[in-house]
Amino acid sequence: MRPAGPGYALTVSSPQPPVALYIHLPFCVAHCPYCDFVVYAGSAARGPRARTERLYQAVARELELRADVLDERFGRPAETGPGLPAERGLPAEVGPRGPLGSVYFGGGTPSLIPAEWLERLLATVRRRYGLRPDAEVTLEANPGPDERGDLTAFAAAGVNRVSFGAQSMDGTELRRLGRRHSPADVAAAVAEARAAGIGSVNLDLLYDVPGQTVAAWEATLRAALELRPDHLSIYALTLDDPDAEGLTGEIGDHLPTVPGARRWRETARREQDDDRAADQYRAATETLAAAGWRGYEISNWARPGHESRHNLAYWERRSYEAVGPGAHAFDGTVRRWNAAALEPYIAALLPAEGDGSVPPGDRETVSERTAVAESLILALRLDRGVPASLAVAPAAADAFAWGRSNGLVEAIDLDGEGRLRLTLRGRLLSNELFERLL
Numbered sequence: 001m002r003p004a005g006p007g008y009a010l011t012v013s014s015p016q017p018p019v020a021l022y023i024h025l026p027f028c029v030a031h032c033p034y035c036d037f038v039v040y041a042g043s044a045a046r047g048p049r050a051r052t053e054r055l056y057q058a059v060a061r062e063l064e065l066r067a068d069v070l071d072e073r074f075g076r077p078a079e080t081g082p083g084l085p086a087e088r089g090l091p092a093e094v095g096p097r098g099p100l101g102s103v104y105f106g107g108g109t110p111s112l113i114p115a116e117w118l119e120r121l122l123a124t125v126r127r128r129y130g131l132r133p134d135a136e137v138t139l140e141a142n143p144g145p146d147e148r149g150d151l152t153a154f155a156a157a158g159v160n161r162v163s164f165g166a167q168s169m170d171g172t173e174l175r176r177l178g179r180r181h182s183p184a185d186v187a188a189a190v191a192e193a194r195a196a197g198i199g200s201v202n203l204d205l206l207y208d209v210p211g212q213t214v215a216a217w218e219a220t221l222r223a224a225l226e227l228r229p230d231h232l233s234i235y236a237l238t239l240d241d242p243d244a245e246g247l248t249g250e251i252g253d254h255l256p257t258v259p260g261a262r263r264w265r266e267t268a269r270r271e272q273d274d275d276r277a278a279d280q281y282r283a284a285t286e287t288l289a290a291a292g293w294r295g296y297e298i299s300n301w302a303r304p305g306h307e308s309r310h311n312l313a314y315w316e317r318r319s320y321e322a323v324g325p326g327a328h329a330f331d332g333t334v335r336r337w338n339a340a341a342l343e344p345y346i347a348a349l350l351p352a353e354g355d356g357s358v359p360p361g362d363r364e365t366v367s368e369r370t371a372v373a374e375s376l377i378l379a380l381r382l383d384r385g386v387p388a389s390l391a392v393a394p395a396a397a398d399a400f401a402w403g404r405s406n407g408l409v410e411a412i413d414l415d416g417e418g419r420l421r422l423t424l425r426g427r428l429l430s431n432e433l434f435e436r437l438l
Contacts, residue, residue: 015331017074017097020313021129023059023121024324026108026342027052029147032178033264036240038255038326038340039108051342055325056117058349058359060124062323065349065358067128070097070321077130099130102310104138105159111141115153122158129321136161136200136309143189144181151196161308162193163202163233169223170216173209178264183223190227200306202231207280209237210271217280221287230306234284235299236277239265251362253326253337278428285424298381298427315378317371325359333371336363369395373437380430384414385421399436408433 026038027045043049074097103125105118118139125131138161141148151162166186168174174181186203193201203224207217224232241262242254257265285295293301297315300308313320322329326340338345338361348359366374372395379386388411391400400420403409408426412419422430 015073015333016319017070017077018129018319018321018329018331019098019100020102020104020310020318020320021100021125022104022106022310022320022322022324022327022329023063023110024106024108024322024327025059025110025113026055026325027112028107028109029112029142030178030180031258031261033261034177034237034239034268036242036254036257037106037108038253038324040342044342045109045112051346052112054346054350055342056113056121058346059323060121061349061356062359063121063124064128065356066321066323066329070129097130099132100125100135101132102136102138102313103131104140104310106140108140109142109147109165110139111147111149111151111154111162113149115150115157118154118159119157131158138163138202138308138310140165141189142181143185145185145188147180148189148192151192151198155196155198160198161200161202162198163204163231164189164193166203166224167206168209168212169205169220170212173212173216173220176211177206177209186224187227190229200230202233202308203227203229204233204235206235206237207284208272208277210268212280214276214279214283218283218287221284225287225291231300231302231308232288232293233300234281236281237268237272239269239272241265248340250341251339251360253328253340253361255326255340281428282424285427294383296383298422298430315381317375317378334363334365337361370438372396376437377434380420380422380433383421385412385419388418388420391420396437399433402436403433 024038026040028039028041029045031039031041040051044051077097077099103122105113122131122137137159139154139159140163141151143164143166148164154162164186167177167179169183169186171182174183190201190203205220205224241257242248242252243256246252247254248256288295288301293303294307295301296307297311300311302308319331320329323338325338325342325345328335328337330336338359341360345359349356372393376386376390376396390396400409403426404420407423408429409420410423410426412421422433426433
């Protein structure tokens with residue numbers, strides 16, 4: 001599936017080589033009660049029983065095994081050797097396997113990784129996948145002084161973008177969320193990243209936090225802007241139940257929710273408010289627009305030139321590879337994921353004997369109907385929207401007509417092309433439209 005951007009049609013194509021790579025490093029010093037990511041905390045992350053070294057070895061092995069499969073399917077990257085798809089008799093619509101445009105270290109708290117291990121993993125990426133000279137290499141980090149890692153060494157290894165999990169600039173809210181850092185730590189972390197020469201800095205922020213007023217949220221926004229980051233990812237606090245959704249289990253991509261976190265979420269849900277959350281989102285939109293920021297995606301704002309290229313690959317529905325417990329990959333037609341469980345992951349990749357095999361997980365083939373709906377939904381998340389010509393397709397006409405009649409969608413002209421995009425009301429009620437497209 002090509003992205004629903006300018007010059008593209010919603011047609012299903014052959015599998016494509018990846019343009020991006022996600023590496024999941026699951027360790028955290030502590031597990032925040034709202035977090036649903038695949039995380040292993042406490043003794044698994046630090047101390048004599050830590051599983052970190054074995055996990056890094058396993059991730060390095062998975063990088064090699066996944067690269068072997070890509071070599072077989074698409075040939076080696078153009079940057080690293082011959083054997084491109086056209087030379088191997090593959091369909092013409094399969095593009096050449098060029099070097100990656102982005103690498104993203106997510107978690108967990110990837111900044112806990114020793115710099116020498118990060119350097120080794122990136123060396124494997126360059127050798128087996130290829131990496132464009134201007135590639136975006138992002139590392140997620142916690143702002144606390146004992147969790148942000150050696151940013152200077154990370155920059156020397158090739159990291160040029162760091163994403164700090166600030167979440168709030170209010171100390172009371174941070175304690176309520178179970179965070180271990182202070183607002184002052186966020187400021188220190190941004191300053192340290194700048195001193196290290198990291199050229200792009202993102203801050204993650206949460207709204208609809210229990211007990212958070214609109215005024216307190218606006219204060220967090222102002223405090224964040226004073227730090228002069230390049231990018232802000234702003235999310236409503238979402239309290240899901242992966243067990244109830246069937247996402248846990250032997251090959252599930254989520255871990256079971258522990259009892260303490262479940263109790264915290266049940267209490268927090270009662271203190272959330274949809275109307276207050278909408279007011280907070282409007283406040284963010286107005287504040288950031290007034291400061292000259294572009295809200296290029298529903299939850300993401302950037303200064304010019306600092307849009308997340310890695311995440312744009314997701315929203316443009318391009319192919320990406322992924323390694324690590326719980327990581328998801330996509331080749332344009334098939335979605336694949338690793339199981340979240342740590343020990344089976346390590347055991348498969350680092351057996352006592354032999355070279356190891358890919359870890360347990362599962363996959364699904366995306367139907368053409370679902371692919372069309374996904375492309376439209378992902379494109380609508382972006383401020384450039386979708387070509388107006390696509391809104392009259394049989395699979396989408398009724399949904400777009402409903403969206404326009406209810407003020408969720410507006411017509412715009414972009415470089416001479418008529419397009420449809422979400423209004424502010426549409427961003428707030430986007431799920432209503434997305435459900436109709438599905």
